[in-house]
Amino acid sequence: xxxxxxxxxxxxxxxxxxxxxxxxxxxxxxxxxxxxxxxxxxxxxxxxxxxxxxxxxxxxxxxxxxxxxxxxxxxxxxxxxxxxxxxxxxxxxxxxxxxxxxxxxxxxxxx
Amino acid sequence: xxxxxxxxxxxxxxxxxxxxxxxxxxxxxxxxxxxxxxxxxxxxxxxxxxxxxxxxxxxxxxxxxxxxxxxxxxxxxxxxxxxxxxxxxxxxxxxxxxxxxxxxxxxxxxxxx
Numbered sequence: 001x002x003x004x005x006x007x008x009x010x011x012x013x014x015x016x017x018x019x020x021x022x023x024x025x026x027x028x029x030x031x032x033x034x035x036x037x038x039x040x041x042x043x044x045x046x047x048x049x050x051x052x053x054x055x056x057x058x059x060x061x062x063x064x065x066x067x068x069x070x071x072x073x074x075x076x077x078x079x080x081x082x083x084x085x086x087x088x089x090x091x092x093x094x095x096x097x098x099x100x101x102x103x104x105x106x107x108x109x110x111x
Numbered sequence: 112x113x114x115x116x117x118x119x120x121x122x123x124x125x126x127x128x129x130x131x132x133x134x135x136x137x138x139x140x141x142x143x144x145x146x147x148x149x150x151x152x153x154x155x156x157x158x159x160x161x162x163x164x165x166x167x168x169x170x171x172x173x174x175x176x177x178x179x180x181x182x183x184x185x186x187x188x189x190x191x192x193x194x195x196x197x198x199x200x201x202x203x204x205x206x207x208x209x210x211x212x213x214x215x216x217x218x219x220x221x222x223x224x
Contacts (some may be wrong), residue, residue: 031210043155043201045212056209091155093212098143098162098205100212103156 002026006092006103013082013110021077021106025094032075033093033100034067035061043091049075082110113138115204117215124192125223132187132218134202143205145212146176146186152200158200161185172196197222 005024013019025032034046047057049067064086066078075094079086087110093100114137123151124130131207136142146158158172166178185202 001193003212035209035212039208042216043203043212045211045213048208048209048211056211095210099160100210107152 002101004092004094004101004103006090006106008106009104010107011109013108015084015110016081018080019108021049021079021090021092021108023075023077023092023094023103025075025092026071026101027073027095029094029096031055031095031097031099031100032067032069033095034077035089035091035093035102037089038085039088046077046090059099079108082108084110086110113142113204113206113213115202115213115215117200117202117218118119119218120216121189121219121221123221123223126194127191130187130189130192130196130220132200132220134185134215136185136202136204137183138204138206141180142205144176144178145203145205146170146174146185146187146201147201148172148198149201149217155201158187161183192220192222194222194224196220 007022032049035043037043047061048055068076089105092103092106116135128207144161146156158174159168161178162166169175174189199217199219203212
């Protein structure tokens with residue numbers, strides 16, 4: 001069964017560093033998403049991406065964040081100048097239409 | 112704005128007892144509704160979904176949910192809980208357009224042996 005793959009599963013980075021979280025969506029999907037879950041909290045929408053551009057973003061998704069689909073298969077989330085409060089689980093998802101399929105997440109720890 | 116409310120932060124039930132987790136949503140049109148389960152440190156596993164049609168939907172692991180438009184609810188039920196059901200449960204609504212998901216705050220289920 002096709003699945004969304006995220007790498008790495010864990011990432012530890014120093015405050016102020018840039019990180020790139022990577023995702024391989026399901027191949028025929030058209031919509032791509034990033035969500036964030038701070039430890040013990042709910043899953044929050046960050047950004048959706050369609051037709052090679054951002055279709056919607058939340059208030060969380062400020063200039064510190066960017067997304068890219070550098071080739072036909074990868075979908076990345078870049079966080080510039082990481083802060084302690086960026087520590088969270090980041091989920092990538094993709095969909096054809098309504099039903100999204102989630103990856104297993106990348107746990108980002110900023111120290 | 113769309114929102115999802117899960118009124119119960121924690122629920123404790125005995126193994127073998129029945130379970131109902133509440134979910135209310137606020138959305139102008141007919142929503143697409145989902146329930147996910149998450150074990151500690153793990154990803155999101157889809158339990159069931161409602162798009163249209165029969166308002167009682169069956170999912171995996173013996174779970175079911177009922178969509179009630181008049182109450183804006185999509186409550187999750189299980190007739191007999193197993194110790195392995197202990198986890199966090201999230202209700203979510205997907206909106207038309209960008210299809211982004213809005214999640215509730217989750218209900219943490221504890222199962223007593």
